[in-house]
Amino acid sequence: xxxxxxxxxxxxxxxxxxxxxxxxxxxxxxxxxxxxxxxxxxxxxxxxxxxxxxxxxxxxxxxxxxxxxxxxxxxxxxxxxxxxxxxxxxxxxxxxxxxxxxxxxxxxxxxxxxxxxxxxxxxxxxxxxxxxxxxxxxxxxxxxxxxxxxxxxxxxxxxxxxxxxxxxxxxxxxxxxxxxxxxxxxxxxxxxxxxxxxxxxxxxxxxxxxxxxxxxxxxxxxxxxxxxxxxxxxxxxxxxxxxxxxxxxxxxxxxxxxxxxxxxxxxxxxxxxxxxxxxxxxxxxxxxxxxxxxxxxxxxxxxxxxxxxxxxxxxxxxxxxxxxxxxxxxxxxxxxxxxxxxxxxxxxxxxxxxxxxxxxxxxxxxxxxxxxxxxxxxxxxxxxxxxxxxxxxxxxxxxxxxxxxxxxxxxxxxxxxxxxxxxxx
Numbered sequence: 001x002x003x004x005x006x007x008x009x010x011x012x013x014x015x016x017x018x019x020x021x022x023x024x025x026x027x028x029x030x031x032x033x034x035x036x037x038x039x040x041x042x043x044x045x046x047x048x049x050x051x052x053x054x055x056x057x058x059x060x061x062x063x064x065x066x067x068x069x070x071x072x073x074x075x076x077x078x079x080x081x082x083x084x085x086x087x088x089x090x091x092x093x094x095x096x097x098x099x100x101x102x103x104x105x106x107x108x109x110x111x112x113x114x115x116x117x118x119x120x121x122x123x124x125x126x127x128x129x130x131x132x133x134x135x136x137x138x139x140x141x142x143x144x145x146x147x148x149x150x151x152x153x154x155x156x157x158x159x160x161x162x163x164x165x166x167x168x169x170x171x172x173x174x175x176x177x178x179x180x181x182x183x184x185x186x187x188x189x190x191x192x193x194x195x196x197x198x199x200x201x202x203x204x205x206x207x208x209x210x211x212x213x214x215x216x217x218x219x220x221x222x223x224x225x226x227x228x229x230x231x232x233x234x235x236x237x238x239x240x241x242x243x244x245x246x247x248x249x250x251x252x253x254x255x256x257x258x259x260x261x262x263x264x265x266x267x268x269x270x271x272x273x274x275x276x277x278x279x280x281x282x283x284x285x286x287x288x289x290x291x292x293x294x295x296x297x298x299x300x301x302x303x304x305x306x307x308x309x310x311x312x313x314x315x316x317x318x319x320x321x322x323x324x325x326x327x328x329x330x331x332x333x334x335x336x337x338x339x340x341x342x343x344x345x346x347x348x349x350x351x352x353x354x355x356x357x358x359x360x361x362x363x364x365x366x367x368x369x370x371x372x373x374x375x376x377x378x379x380x381x382x383x384x385x386x387x388x389x390x391x392x393x394x395x396x397x398x399x400x401x402x403x404x405x406x407x408x409x410x411x412x413x414x415x416x417x418x419x420x421x422x423x424x425x
Contacts, residue, residue, distance in 0.1 A: 015150050022117030022157075025095060029119035032103035037123055038072070039422065043105040045076040047131065048112050049093030052082040052295030055111050056129035056166065059192040061088070063415040071422070074101045082295065107418055113158040120161040125421040127414070128158075133168045133191055134402060135313040135343055137226075140179040142360055144340045155181040166191065166414065170403025175343065175361050187417065190410035193298040197321040198408030201302045208303035212263075212289050219260045220289070221250070221306040224267040224297075224314060244330050245308075246376045248283045253383045254306065265289045265304065267297060308379075311335065311342075319369055319395050320406045324386060327372040328379050344368050351378070369398040 042064065046055050053075070064071055065087055075084060076093040084090050091097045098118070102108060106124060111131040120126060132139065140155065141147055159182040167173060168190045176182065196204065209216055223245070247264055254262040266288055281288065291300050297314065301307065307318040310329040318325050329335065329346070336347035343361070346354050346368065354368035369391075373379040399406070 011149065015153070018116060018150060019153075025099070025115075025117035026119045028095070028099045029103055029117075029121075032099050033121060035100075035104050037106055037121070038104050039106050040068075040070055041072045041074070041101075041105045042107045042109060042418075042422075043074050043076070043101050044088075044109045045093065045114075046111045048115070049076050049078040051111070052077065052079075053084050053088070054193075054295035054297065055131055056192045057109050057111055058296055059195050059411040060109065060129060060414055060418075063192075063411040064418060067415055067419055068422075074105070076101070106422055109418075113154055114161065116154045116157055118157065118161070125163050125418070126161050127164050127166065127187075127418065128162045129166045129192060129414070132313045134171050134316045134404075135175075136311045136315070136346070137313075138179070138339055138341050138343060138360070140181065142175075142179045142341065142343075146340050152181060159184070164417070166410075168194070168405050168410075171361065171364060171366075174363055178360060187414065188405055189413045190405040190407065191317070192411040192414060193296075194317050194320060194406060195408050195411050196298050196302045197317060197323075198406065201321065204299055204302040208265075208300065214263055214289075215261060217260060218263055219254070219258065219305040220263045220265050220303065221254060221308060222265045222267060222291075222301060222304045222318075223308045224312055225309060226269070226311040244376075245328055245379070247281055247288065249376055249380065250308075250383075251284055251287055253380050257383050257386060258305075262305075263287050263289055265291050265300065267294070267300065268292045315370060320399070320404070322392055322395055324388075324391065325370045326379060326382050327370050328374075329372060330374050332372070332374055346372050364401065366398060366401045367394070369394040 042061075044057050044061060046052070046057050061073060065073070065085075069087070073088045074091050075088050076098060077090050078093050080090060080092060082090060091101055098115070102118065103121065108120070108124065108126040109129060110126070111129050159180065162182060162184055164185045164187045165176070165182060166187050166189060167176065168188070173186055173188065176186075206216070208220065209218065214220075251262050251264065264284070264287060294300055298317070301314065301318055301323070302321070304318070304323055306324045306326070307315065308326045308328050309315050310327065315325045315327065332347050336342050341357065341359070343357055344354055345357055349355055351372040351374075354372060356364050356366045356368075358364075371382040373382050
């Protein structure tokens with residue numbers, strides 16, 4: 001697909017500035033080639049340094065360490081207070097930190113994009129364990145005008161260095177072909193972070209209950225709204241519209257439908273996590289659990305009994321484990337307009353019969369497997385009317401039609417691939 005070309009003078013000036021900076025930074029990568037590649041060294045980064053020990057990189061690194069304790073790991077972080085296992089060396093995500101450690105590493109692991117100006121050398125292997133797979137939101141080139149010329153240049157620079165991109169389905173292969181500035185190898189292994197969702201999850205449930213001192217027989221729903229870009233007076237905050245969901249009504253409905261005592265685990269986007277403490281709800285405050293700061297969302301998700309979001313791709317991953325999923329999106333029309341388009345026709349199709357956007361996935365004929373509510377009344381209707389047998393049937397059909405790979409051994413398969421690269425096989 002075509003990408004947007006900058007035409008505004010300010011944007012052109014900004015791009016030229018970034019390009020000069022990238023060329024300058026690239027010089028340091030070439031200078032550092034005086035140091036040899038360390039054959040057992042692996043560098044890792046998540047979410048441009050904002051992430052900690054989580055997402056797809058975590059289980060993959062754990063499996064690599066298990067396979068070969070002699071491997072050395074460096075992990076780039078913006079916040080040096082992040083906690084990691086003893087076998088991982090955390091390093092500041094600064095220009096000189098990246099230049100030195102990336103230039104010396106045999107393998108790179110990342111779930112996002114490398115900064116513009118990063119240069120890979122011959123003999124290195126870069127595997128991108130993408131942080132999203134099947135999605136609701138359009139990404140990359142599919143965003144049209146929302147994907148700027150600068151974003152294209154950053155993506156192109158990163159994609160040209162990637163040796164393999166991890167995906168979990170035929171859906172991703174088809175949609176990414178149009179969305180990403182990437183023409184390399186796909187590794188259809190499934191997402192490593194989803195390994196924890198496969199099979200028996202009782203131990204992780206017990207750990208969550210113990211951590212938060214809630215009854216063993218209690219149930220928990222995770223509410224994880226998507227981050228809304230923007231700011232007020234230059235400061236990002238939790239927008240009031242996110243909380244249009246009625247938590248007391250939600251808890252009452254869950255208890256009426258499924259029985260037991262229910263709690264709500266709230267996980268806002270990491271960029272908004274520090275402001276969550278400002279939110280108070282006297283009616284159900286003792287039933288709300290804040291897990292916004294946790295590095296690994298998927299170990300939390302594995303301990304949940306239900307999941308609610310608006311546009312997060314994690315809804316599909318919760319569905320892989322057949323966890324009941326409910327979509328609560330109170331701004332569908334506005335969101336669809338702001339994004340330009342969505343991967344699903346949630347703004348136009350009936351809320352219980354939503355199809356895929358054939359513009360982006362023309363070879364697919366798939367029904368969105370979750371009910372979509374735009375207000376508390378519809379959410380109540382979806383919860384009370386939930387039918388587990390019907391839900392499981394929808395998920396099975398969905399997984400088959402998207403060509404899903406989900407068998408709990410993604411980390412194992414990818415670690416083997418990396419070990420072969422490390423050994424030059």
